[in-house]
Amino acid sequence: MTDRQLITLRVNGEPYELVIEPRRTLADTLRQDLGLTGTHLGCEHGICGACTVLVDGAPARACLMFAVQAEDRDIRTVESLADGDELSDLQRAFSAHHALQCGFCTPGFLMLAEGFLAERPEATREEIRELVSSNLCRCTGYQPIVDAVEDCARRRQASRREHDRAACGEAERSGHAAGA
Amino acid sequence: MKPAAFTYHRARDVAGAIRLLAELGDEAKIIAGGQSLVAMMNYRLARPAHLVDIGRIGGLDHLRGDGSTLRIGALTTHHAVEVATDAWLGRGFTLLRDAMAWVGHLPIRTRGTVGGSLAHADATAEWCLLAVLLDAEIVASGPRGTRTIAAGDFFHGFYTTALAADEMITEVVFPRPAPHSALLEFAERRGDFAIVSAAVDLDVDEHRAGRAVRGGRVALGGVAPVPVRVPEAEAVLAEGGQAGPDLFRRCAAAAAAAIDPPGDGNGSADYRRALTQTLIEDACAKAVSR
Numbered sequence: 033m034t035d036r037q038l039i040t041l042r043v044n045g046e047p048y049e050l051v052i053e054p055r056r057t058l059a060d061t062l063r064q065d066l067g068l069t070g071t072h073l074g075c076e077h078g079i080c081g082a083c084t085v086l087v088d089g090a091p092a093r094a095c096l097m098f099a100v101q102a103e104d105r106d107i108r109t110v111e112s113l114a115d116g117d118e119l120s121d122l123q124r125a126f127s128a129h130h131a132l133q134c135g136f137c138t139p140g141f142l143m144l145a146e147g148f149l150a151e152r153p154e155a156t157r158e159e160i161r162e163l164v165s166s167n168l169c170r171c172t173g174y175q176p177i178v179d180a181v182e183d184c185a186r187r188r189q190a191s192r193r194e195h196d197r198a199a200c201g202e203a204e205r206s207g208h209a210a211g212a
Numbered sequence: 213m214k215p216a217a218f219t220y221h222r223a224r225d226v227a228g229a230i231r232l233l234a235e236l237g238d239e240a241k242i243i244a245g246g247q248s249l250v251a252m253m254n255y256r257l258a259r260p261a262h263l264v265d266i267g268r269i270g271g272l273d274h275l276r277g278d279g280s281t282l283r284i285g286a287l288t289t290h291h292a293v294e295v296a297t298d299a300w301l302g303r304g305f306t307l308l309r310d311a312m313a314w315v316g317h318l319p320i321r322t323r324g325t326v327g328g329s330l331a332h333a334d335a336t337a338e339w340c341l342l343a344v345l346l347d348a349e350i351v352a353s354g355p356r357g358t359r360t361i362a363a364g365d366f367f368h369g370f371y372t373t374a375l376a377a378d379e380m381i382t383e384v385v386f387p388r389p390a391p392h393s394a395l396l397e398f399a400e401r402r403g404d405f406a407i408v409s410a411a412v413d414l415d416v417d418e419h420r421a422g423r424a425v426r427g428g429r430v431a432l433g434g435v436a437p438v439p440v441r442v443p444e445a446e447a448v449l450a451e452g453g454q455a456g457p458d459l460f461r462r463c464a465a466a467a468a469a470a471i472d473p474p475g476d477g478n479g480s481a482d483y484r485r486a487l488t489q490t491l492i493e494d495a496c497a498k499a500v501s502r
Contacts, residue, residue: 035219054220054263057250076213077251078320090291090322096250097323100220101243101267148318151295165402166317 039103043068044112050099058102059083059094062109070110070139074168081167084140085109091147091166110139113146122146122184131180133171140167145181153189157182215253222265226353226382229266233378234355236262242380243267244287247316247324248332272327272382277302282386286327290315293326304389306502311338311395311411317403327381330366333373333438336406338395339384340367341439345393345411345431348386354379367438392416394498396491397433400478407478409433410467410491414499416455423455423500430463430492435473435484444470445492455500457493464492 041048043066050065059076062068062085074080076095083094086108113120119127122142132138141164148163149155155163160181164174221236223229233240241260243249244267252258266272272287275296282305284293293301294312301309315321315329315338329339330350343350343363350361355378366374375381393413397406414428428449433439445467453459473484 035217037220053217055215055217055253057215057254060214076254078247078316081317081319084319087323091319092323093247093319095254096247096320098220098243098246098250098263100222101246101265144319147322162313162402163318166319 037100039100041066041099041102041107042105043107044109052099054098054100056099057095058085058097058099058107061099061102062094062107065099068109068111072136072139074136079168080137080140081144082137082140084143084167086143086147089147089150091144108143108146110142113142121187122149122181125180125184125187126177129176129180129183131172131176137167137169137171141169141177145184149181149185149188153185153192155182155185160185213254215250216256216259218260219262220265221262223269225269226272226380229264229269229380230353230355230378232262232264233380236264238377240264240377242328242331244328245289245323245325246328247320248328248334266380275300277305279303280388282308282389284326284384284386286325286381286383288326290321290324290326290329291318294321302389304391305386307390307393307395307411307413308342308386311342314338314395314397314406314409320403326384330384331373331375331381333367333371334405335370335437335439336397336409336434337439338397338409338433341395341409341411341431341433342386343384344439344441345395345413345429346386346388346390348384350381351383351385352379353382358382360385364441369437392428392499392502394495394502396495396498398487398491406434408435408473408484408487408491410488410495412492412495412499414449414455414496416500424452425449425455425459425500426452428463428496428499430467432467432471432488432492435471435488440471442467442470455496457497460493460496463496464489467492 036051059073062071072082074082078093078096085094087105221232239261243263272285274285276283279302290312329337348363361374390413395411397409399406411431417424430442430445445463448463448466468485468489473481475481
């Protein structure tokens with residue numbers, strides 16, 4: 033007897049209604065039921081991290097979660113990073129630093145770094161090294177991945193400072209205007 | 213590598229979860245973060261016929277320190293403890309925050325829960341070791357009401373606890389601060405299960421020059437089916453002395469001599485004794501430097 037359940041998932045901002053077995057992991061659901069094959073499955077027991085996605089913004093292993101548990105959560109997969117053909121800054125950093133070779137582990141590393149940098153925008157290189165130890169890569173030797181994540185973090189920091197300065201200048205100008 | 217079929221139940225509150233557990237009996241298993249259970253189900257080492265999901269129950273993800281006691285809800289994630297501020301934790305509980313770095317990796321810590329780790333009772337789990345070291349009290353609810361179980365009585369053996377099949381952990385209480393404490397482990401790769409883990413909580417006389425140790429607790433993981441206190445090592449600390457390498461070396465040597473660790477693919481018994489020696493020495497040095 034298979035016991036199927038109707039669930040609603042929100043993936044990359046899109047709502048989906050699905051009838052699935054409770055034993056279906058989030059990773060299998062994304063790939064096989066939603067066709068979002070960017071999320072890769074390696075070990076299926078939480079070690080390799082290829083299936084890492086964001087659950088309510090936090091990196092999580094999609095193989096260690098049943099889709100039924102993901103109801104009402106915000107799921108983000110690697111498909112959410114690029115805007116059409118335009119790669120995200122993090123993806124561009126991976127490309128620039130040769131942080132991938134075969135690419136199998138890349139979606140997991142991207143989502144791991146995306147979730148981490150959102151929480152720790154000022155992360156040190158040491159923290160990034162620690163983070164990168166979460167997932168397995170058999171091609172790069174990890175160093176380029178650390179470089180890519182760090183480069184992306186620094187660029188985001190610089191653009192935030194730029195933005196703050198601009199906002200500051202704007203406030204000053206409008207302050208003068210109000211004073212005058 | 214796909215889990216066997218099961219029926220999924222979502223509990224709305226603690227009473228509902230207990231009712232489901234009582235109805236479904238031994239065939240049911242609680243799922244919270246699922247970071248151990250789903251892996252075991254993927255391997256089919258666990259094949260529960262029913263899963264009771266407690267992940268949506270409100271009011272169980274707290275972290276409340278009042279300066280002397282710290283209460284942690286069963287559904288609090290490892291990551292929530294990892295990023296907790298001093299104000300949340302209360303003074304003397306930073307050991308718990310620091311220890312989280314040893315729990316798997318970030319994507320495991322964002323989902324795995326404190327209650328789940330205690331109930332799963334892996335012999336090398338950080339929460340189990342911390343609970344034993346610091347005399348934590350585990351609060352469990354069941355059809356017969358709520359009871360508090362001392363950590364020392366909670367762990368019975370490999371993956372076996374004092375919990376009945378129809379009980380669930382709701383909270384763990386750490387009854388007193390541990391300002392001079394540390395947890396260290398050794399694993400071959402970062403984030404792996406520890407081969408040996410060691411935790412110490414030193415009683416340091418702050419008023420004496422040169423910092424004297426007048427007692428302390430020592431607990432080890434990975435050397436027995438459950439995390440254990442080591443009275444022989446604690447006796448060395450109780451004799452007291454200047455906080456420093458000599459005292460810490462003797463304390464660690466007493467522990468290494470007292471234990472009877474298993475030998476397996478991860479390391480021989482002798483290797484585990486050597487790790488015990490090093491880890492306790494280092495943990496003592498780290499604890500006293502806080």
